[in-house]
Amino acid sequence: MQSFIKKYYYGDIPDDNAGGTNNIIQNKDEKNWSLWEVFIRSKQGLDHKHAGSLHAADAQMAIENARDVYTRRNEGVSIWVVESKYIHASNPDDAESFYDPSTDKIYRHPTFYDLPDELKHM
Amino acid sequence: MNDSLIHYTLHLADNAMILAQQNSAWCGHGPILEQDIAITNISLDILGQARNFYQYAATLIGNNATEDSLAFLRDNRDFKNCLLVEQENGDWGRTILRQFIFSNYQYLLYEELQSSSDEQLAAIATKALKEVTYHLRWSSEWVIRLGDGTDESHQRLKNAIEQLWQYVDELFINADYENELLKENISVDVSSLKNKWLEKASSIFDEATLQIPQNVFAKTGGKQGIHSEKLGYILAEMQFMQRAYPNSVW
Numbered sequence: 001m002q003s004f005i006k007k008y009y010y011g012d013i014p015d016d017n018a019g020g021t022n023n024i025i026q027n028k029d030e031k032n033w034s035l036w037e038v039f040i041r042s043k044q045g046l047d048h049k050h051a052g053s054l055h056a057a058d059a060q061m062a063i064e065n066a067r068d069v070y071t072r073r074n075e076g077v078s079i080w081v082v083e084s085k086y087i088h089a090s091n092p093d094d095a096e097s098f099y100d101p102s103t104d105k106i107y108r109h110p111t112f113y114d115l116p117d118e119l120k121h122m
Numbered sequence: 123m124n125d126s127l128i129h130y131t132l133h134l135a136d137n138a139m140i141l142a143q144q145n146s147a148w149c150g151h152g153p154i155l156e157q158d159i160a161i162t163n164i165s166l167d168i169l170g171q172a173r174n175f176y177q178y179a180a181t182l183i184g185n186n187a188t189e190d191s192l193a194f195l196r197d198n199r200d201f202k203n204c205l206l207v208e209q210e211n212g213d214w215g216r217t218i219l220r221q222f223i224f225s226n227y228q229y230l231l232y233e234e235l236q237s238s239s240d241e242q243l244a245a246i247a248t249k250a251l252k253e254v255t256y257h258l259r260w261s262s263e264w265v266i267r268l269g270d271g272t273d274e275s276h277q278r279l280k281n282a283i284e285q286l287w288q289y290v291d292e293l294f295i296n297a298d299y300e301n302e303l304l305k306e307n308i309s310v311d312v313s314s315l316k317n318k319w320l321e322k323a324s325s326i327f328d329e330a331t332l333q334i335p336q337n338v339f340a341k342t343g344g345k346q347g348i349h350s351e352k353l354g355y356i357l358a359e360m361q362f363m364q365r366a367y368p369n370s371v372w
Contacts, residue, residue, distance in 0.1 A: 033154070054156050057267070064260060065156035068163050 035084040036062040038069075040076040048080050056081075127240070128182050129202060129299035130309055132192065133345060134243075135175030136203035139193055140353070141224060142169035143360050144211055153214050160260060164221065167253040174246045194364035198347075198354055202297075205344040206289040208353045215268050215278035219286055222261035226322050227293045227315065229258045234310040243308065262326045269330025276331070283335060291340030294319070298346075 033055040039048035051070045056062035062081040070076065090098060102108070145165035152158025176189035183192075206224060211217045232254055235247035268275040294316040296304070303309035320334070327334055343349065363370060 055154060056156065060263065061267075064263070065160065067256075068160040069156055072159075072163060 033057045036081045037084050038066040039080040041078040126299040126302040131175050131179040133202035135172045136201045138168045138172035140203045141207040164257050171250045178242050194361045202345055204292050216282040218264040219282040222265050225257040225261050228254045230315040230318055231310055239307040265326050266330045269332040287335045287338045288341045292342040
């Protein structure tokens with residue numbers, strides 16, 4: 001059987017640079033398990049999609065919890081988990097400067113080309 | 123031969139049924155939401171196995187027997203589950219250890235049962251093995267987590283070992299119906315599973331910094347229908363509805 005506490009990292013991130021827990025429990029006094037974000041791939045070939053979050057003491061437990069909580073109804077074929085604290089998000093206060101400038105730039109959509117009739121499905 | 127096959131199938135079913143009933147008591151009481159879901163998932167998996175075995179037993183018995191009549195209308199002495207599964211849930215550590223002892227056993231059992239000459243039993247085993255593989259993985263990790271966790275969790279697991287280890291040996295002693303079916307390659311020789319079982323248990327206990335107890339006096343009888351008083355309480359709760367309101371349905 002497989003060894004039980006084995007970490008799987010996506011891609012070629014070296015262990016020591018990877019986020020998450022290199023030690024089983026980082027802080028033994030910690031009463032609350034940390035929060036993890038769960039990403040599920042529903043089918044081969046599709047992207048992993050954010051499914052929700054859960055609590056777990058380490059990555060292994062997070063994957064198993066995710067399996068139990070989010071794939072009970074046959075939702076997935078692959079699970080990623082990442083500790084929520086490693087996710088950096090854009091600031092809602094920046095929304096104006098971030099997103100508004102693109103709303104009036106329809107020329108960034110490739111809709112101004114004349115397509116030959118032979119081309120389907122564009 | 124047919125009687126032995128019925129007893130054997132019921133034994134497999136009862137093991138699963140009683141453990142499923144016990145684990146389901148955690149529903150809404152798990153130590154944390156995610157584990158509440160995990161243990162009840164496992165309970166449902168095992169219940170599904172019990173149903174498959176009961177349905178098969180019902181066809182062997184005939185006489186209008188159904189999976190429901192077998193689960194809800196048989197008496198204490200007719201149940202052929204091993205004593206281990208009727209032990210109280212206790213704390214989380216004890217439930218975990220009971221699950222680990224049982225899943226470790228069930229994994230080895232189903233692995234062998236897949237090649238039973240009885241096609242139905244073989245098919246059920248093949249289907250269930252995937253589930254049990256996960257149960258074993260999950261419970262193994264929890265044994266390690268608790269054993270190698272805090273002083274408190276370590277001590278609780280030690281207590282659980284003290285309480286449950288006396289029921290381990292029964293798993294590996296063939297009952298008369300098992301011996302009978304061995305001749306026809308239907309049943310699994312459970313005595314042959316013990317070494318592998320111990321190997322796995324030792325490797326997990328090593329990681330969990332726990333000791334396998336030696337020279338424990340084994341309690342037996344469940345597989346022949348001789349149970350502790352605990353099974354009575356379990357059945358009283360489990361069978362109440364069908365006994366009080368016969369043939370009631372959802």
